[in-house]
Amino acid sequence: MAGISGRAATTALILLVPLPLGLRCFPSHTYIPPISQEMSSTVALSALLAAAAALSGANAQSSSTSVAPLAAQTYAYADLPYQVEPYGGERGNQVGYNKCNSTTENQDSLCQTLIANAIDDFCLWSSPKENETIGDTEAYEVAWCSKKGHGARAMPDGTLQGVSVIRTPDYVMYAGFLDQVQVNLAADDYGGELDPHGADLMGNPMGGMVYSNQYPKGNTDNNTLTQVVEWKQFIGGNQFCLMICDPSKTDANNVGLCENRYDEVGISYNCPNSAQKGKYEVCDGDSMSPIGQYVSNGVTTTWTQPWSGSWTVPYTATVPSSSNCRTFASTDLYTAGVKPTVSASGSAAGATATGTGSKGSKAGSSAGASATGSGSDASGASHVVVSGFATVLGLAAALAFLA
Numbered sequence: 479m480a481g482i483s484g485r486a487a488t489t490a491l492i493l494l495v496p497l498p499l500g501l502r503c504f505p506s507h508t509y510i511p512p513i514s515q516e517m518s519s520t521v522a523l524s525a526l527l528a529a530a531a532a533l534s535g536a537n538a539q540s541s542s543t544s545v546a547p548l549a550a551q552t553y554a555y556a557d558l559p560y561q562v563e564p565y566g567g568e569r570g571n572q573v574g575y576n577k578c579n580s581t582t583e584n585q586d587s588l589c590q591t592l593i594a595n596a597i598d599d600f601c602l603w604s605s606p607k608e609n610e611t612i613g614d615t616e617a618y619e620v621a622w623c624s625k626k627g628h629g630a631r632a633m634p635d636g637t638l639q640g641v642s643v644i645r646t647p648d649y650v651m652y653a654g655f656l657d658q659v660q661v662n663l664a665a666d667d668y669g670g671e672l673d674p675h676g677a678d679l680m681g682n683p684m685g686g687m688v689y690s691n692q693y694p695k696g697n698t699d700n701n702t703l704t705q706v707v708e709w710k711q712f713i714g715g716n717q718f719c720l721m722i723c724d725p726s727k728t729d730a731n732n733v734g735l736c737e738n739r740y741d742e743v744g745i746s747y748n749c750p751n752s753a754q755k756g757k758y759e760v761c762d763g764d765s766m767s768p769i770g771q772y773v774s775n776g777v778t779t780t781w782t783q784p785w786s787g788s789w790t791v792p793y794t795a796t797v798p799s800s801s802n803c804r805t806f807a808s809t810d811l812y813t814a815g816v817k818p819t820v821s822a823s824g825s826a827a828g829a830t831a832t833g834t835g836s837k838g839s840k841a842g843s844s845a846g847a848s849a850t851g852s853g854s855d856a857s858g859a860s861h862v863v864v865s866g867f868a869t870v871l872g873l874a875a876a877l878a879f880l881a
Contacts, residue, residue, distance in 0.1 A: 548681035549674045555689050555703040558591065563685040567678050572685035573618035574606075578629025585816065589630035590683055592621045593703065594690045594722050597643045597760050598811040599625050600652050602633075602718055603672050603683060603711055604661035611663065612670035612714055619672060619683040622661045624812055634660045634818035638808065639716075642753035644763040644800060648727060648735050650692050653719040653751040660818050669714010671741035671748070674707070690722055708736040712745045719749035734768040740783045743769075743791055750797045758808055763800035 545565050553562070563572040574588035582589055586606075594600040603619035605612070612619075621630035624638060633656075641654040659665050674681045674688075689703040697704070708723040723736040740748055750766055770781045772793035781792055 545680065547675075547679035548685065549679070549707055551687075552705060552707070553687070555705070558687065561685055562687060563680055566684070567680055569617050569678060569680070569684060574620055574683070574685065576685060576687050578621075580629065582629040583626060583632075585631050587620065587629065587631045589621045589628070590619075590685050591628070591630070591687045591689065593623065593628045593630075594650070594652060594688065594706070594720060595692065597641055597652075597758060597806065599623075600720065601628065601630060602656075602661065602713060602720060603686065604658070604663055604713060606662065608662045609664050611667040612672070613667075616670060616672060616682040617684050619686065624814070626814055631661075632814035632816045633812070634816040635812065635814065636818045637661060638758075638812055640753055640755040641758050641811075642751055643760045644751065644798075645692070645761070646763045646765040646798070647724075648731075648765040649721050649723045650690070651719065651721045651749055651751065653717075653745070653749050654753040655716055655755045656713075656718055657818070658713065658716050663714065667714050669712065669717075671738065672711045672713075673736070673738035674709060675738050688722060692722070693725055695724070695726075708733050710736050710738055710748065712741075712748060717745055719745045719751070721749055731768060735766060737769050740769045742783055747791065747795045750795045752797050752800070758806045758811060759803050760806075761800040761803040764798040766798050 545563060545567060548563065551562050553559070558576045560575050560577045561572045562576050566572060572590070574590035575582070576589075576591045578587070578589035578591050588606060592601045592603060601621040601623040604622050605615040606618065606620045607615065621628065622633050622637075623630045624633050626632050637656050637660040639655040639657060641652065644651045644653070658667070658669075663669070672682045672686070674686065676682045676684075688706040688709045690706050691697060691701070691703055693704040693706065704725060706722040707725050709721060711720045712718065721736055723733065737748075745751075748769055768780075770783070772779060772781065774793070779792075783789070
């Protein structure tokens with residue numbers, strides 16, 4: 479390349495840089511050589527060409543590396559790999575790990591395998607970093623568990639402030655109230671939705687796996703964990719809901735109960751329940767109607783949440799009937815022994831939020847009982863995107879300067 483003039487080198491570089499609709503920034507693992515004032519134009523050009531090649535490779539990785547959709551990956555619990563999505567994609571690589579045991583169990587754990595067994599033994603997805611929002615951390619949430627033994631973080635004492643577990647023919651639902659500051663969410667975050675799909679089908683969190691001893695039905699071995707393929711979680715506004723759908727039922731209706739496209743209407747529509755603060759109970763219940771489906775003037779209609787604009791949900795969700803309820807004292811359920819942090823989240827409890835999210839980010843309101851909402855087509859905060867035009871101009875300008 480020593481014989482190429484500055485202008486020709488700039489042209490050559492532009493031709494070498496791929497031009498998709500939008501070029502991503504360099505992933506965190508890509509090394510970009512530093513350019514000192516003493517570096518010759520030839521060496522600088524080589525470095526920039528190498529960086530361009532790295533960018534090309536980063537773009538090619540997501541298309542050339544085969545990564546199965548998260549919901550299509552099945553593993554026996556004992557056979558889980560270290561990471562189910564080690565290659566990642568346009569959002570980067572999986573941050574945590576799925577092989578969780580006693581060596582990973584601490585308050586800094588990055589375990590991304592969630593367990594949901596019973597009212598005293600279940601986990602929730604939440605941020606690994608303090609004072610974060612679901613919208614900013616959805617791609618790398620970690621498991622926070624109500625008891626130790628799953629290789630994950632333990633919820634500090636007092637985190638759960640009311641829990642209702644409903645067992646239905648189609649799903650088991652955990653819903654209730656919590657002090658979300660204890661699981662690293664900002665006090666004023668009204669949260670969002672997490673599921674095994676996402677715009678890139680890699681899930682939120684990426685690589686997040688869910689297991690339960692509640693399936694198959696009739697299982698009496700509490701040590702046997704079955705993978706839950708379809709699930710959804712809402713958390714925020716000091717409320718939460720985790721629904722795990724029966725993996726033996728693959729019909730469209732059952733999958734629809736764990737529907738992940740209605741993220742902006744919050745818990746009241748996605749997880750209709752009668753949980754109360756200070757009450758801890760387990761009930762049998764009827765299954766909810768598929769979200770979006772309602773009857774008006776004797777006609778069954780399905781409403782679909784719009785991606786953008788202002789809208790109003792045309793129906794009010796109803797809580798399915800329940801029976802055979804058993805109540806418990808929180809002190810008999812939650813004894814992880816982790817000291818809580820000072821909480822400032824009380825001001826957010828019980829507040830109403832309207833849905834405001836972004837297409838593909840699934841970061842709408844969790845606790846919102848409001849029937850109105852708005853959205854946008856902007857990508858989530860965890861995505862860093864730059865235009866191909868700006869990228870090429872920046873590299874060309876650097877070469878012109880060094881020529």
